[in-house]
Amino acid sequence: MQEIVRRSYTFWYYIPSLPAATIFMLIFMGLTGLHSWKLFTTKTWFCIAFTLGGLFEIIGYIGRAIAHSNTTTMGPYILTNVFVLLAPTLFAASIYMTLGRLIRRVGAEHLSVIRVSRLTKTFVWGDVLSFVVQGNSSSLSVLGYDQWAKVAVISGLAIQLVSFTIFWISALMFERRIRREPTPESLLPGIPWKKSLYMLYAVSALIMIRSIFRIIEYVLGNSGYPLQHEWTLYIFDSVPMAIVMIIYFTWYPSDIKAKTDLEGSMPLAYVYSEV
Structure with a gap:
């Protein structure tokens, strides 16, 4: 009974x-705005998922800000946990697609x-799969299956x-093979494949950490x-993900678009064309 009251x-x-929460909400709002601008001006449609990841971060920190005065309410807790947790999976989708397009762009299949x-x-x-598995955790928590x-x-x-x-x-x-051949x-x-690879290494390392x-x-x-100290989340999650967005924006993969990108195909259809 005590456990039920505690929960x-x-x-x-x-x-x-x-x-x-407010500072990082504003940081991610600014970065997501920049990514949205870059996405539509360069028509690099496979980066839609990355921009959506920024939107997830914004929603997550809005939930965290609301939770400041609502620590006993489930809504803000689920909002921040789910969206901050899942945002990097959306970053990852565009990162994975970047490598495939880079390899095709330099004719090195x-x-x-x-x-x-x-x-x-x-x-x-x-x-x-990672997105779905992590996403289901919120529904399990709501149903009381905390361990699951x-x-x-x-x-x-x-x-x-x-x-x-x-x-x-x-x-x-x-990289090792293309340097040899x-x-x-x-x-x-006009094809900065080395910079693109270094960018992928950097953002991947940050998401892995x-x-x-x-x-x-x-x-x-x-x-x-x-979970007992809030600073750990900001140092090991918030800051690295903000840096991921900065690095990806700085070396935006707009120069390695495939032919269908250059021809202006429909955004969402193109994002999932390889998947």
């Missing part, structure tokens, strides 16, 4: 900081570790971590240090 109000083990026709599908479907919700989140994060590890290795091996297209000055932190957070549970 009725202990959504937070601290009062969420309103200034911190034969140098890819995984067949290019399967490359994007493999990683994006893994990302979808915890397992769902950890499983989803583990899938994301494994996917990024394999993705990282695939990108590294591709450069294609004519890779020598053209964030995933490791989140796995530790959920493994330790409510009595663990991360």
Whole structure:
């Protein structure tokens, strides 16, 4: 009975900081606005998922701001947990698609570790699986299955971590091969494939660090240090994801668009054309 009463109000083990939530809400609003502008001006439609990830971050921190004065209400708790948790999976979808288009753009399909026709599908479907598994955790929590919700989140994060590890290795091996056997297209000055690869390494590493932190957070549970101290979320999740958006925007992959991009195909249809 005591456990039931405890669960009725202990959504937070601290009062969420309103200034911190507001600052990051504004940061992600600004970054998402920049990404939206870049998306539509360059017509790089496969980056739609990335921009949606920024929108998820905004919603998550709005929920966190609301929770400052509503720590016993389930709505803001679910809002911030779900949207902040899932935003990186949307970032990941565009990141995975970037590598596939980069390989095609430099005409180096034969140098890819995984067949290019399967490359994007493999990683994006893994990302979808991670999204669905983590997303179901909220419904399990609402129904009272906290232990299963915890397992769902950890499983989803583990899938994301494994996917990024394999993705990282695939990108590294591709870079090694194309440096040994450069294609004519890779020598053209207008295709910044090296910068694009470095950008992918950076954003992937940041999301991997964030995933490791989140796995530790959920493994330790409510009595663990991360869930008892708010600063850990901002240092190991909020800040890295903001940096991911800054890096991706700075080296936006608009120069590696496929032919269908250049011809102006329909945005959503194109995003899922390879998946």
